[in-house]
Amino acid sequence: MPDHNIEWICAECGKLIERGYLLVSLEDALHNQFLKNRCETDHNSSTTFRGLEKGPRSANWRALHHCCGAKEGGMQVLEFSINIADVTCQSLLFFTLNMSGDTWLSGTDWVSFIKSKVMPESLSAEI
Numbered sequence: 346m347p348d349h350n351i352e353w354i355c356a357e358c359g360k361l362i363e364r365g366y367l368l369v370s371l372e373d374a375l376h377n378q379f380l381k382n383r384c385e386t387d388h389n390s391s392t393t394f395r396g397l398e399k400g401p402r403s404a405n406w407r408a409l410h411h412c413c414g415a416k417e418g419g420m421q422v423l424e425f426s427i428n429i430a431d432v433t434c435q436s437l438l439f440f441t442l443n444m445s446g447d448t449w450l451s452g453t454d455w456v457s458f459i460k461s462k463v464m465p466e467s468l469s470a471e472i
């Protein structure tokens with residue numbers, strides 16, 4: 346399958362990223378995961394789509410230049426990052442499979458974040 350370059354736009358300065366990383370706060374992810382679990386327990390598996398919408402907000406993945414990330418005080422201890430240089434369509438699949446074993450991933454917006462980057466416009470319009 347031919348790989349195509351994904352264009353990452355910096356969440357800080359809005360410019361195209363050549364060297365940077367994808368970043369998410371593990372602290373937020375774990376917190377949201379905790380809230381989600383509690384939500385599900387409270388609602389006793391009667392969670393509807395409406396209920397999900399109202400659920401805790403997912404921790405947001407962001408793409409950042411190295412220098413723009415550094416402006417925020419650099420990497421925090423409780424953050425997970427992926428070097429954009431390592432990101433291809435194939436490696437995204439690997440990262441996703443690799444991280445899906447960690448419960449914190451579902452506390453983030455990883456699926457919609459990646460979907461918006463790799464889904465052809467024609468396909469995403471239908472979904």
Ligand SMILES: [Zn+2]
Nearest residue numbers: 355358410413
């Ligand atoms: Zn930037």
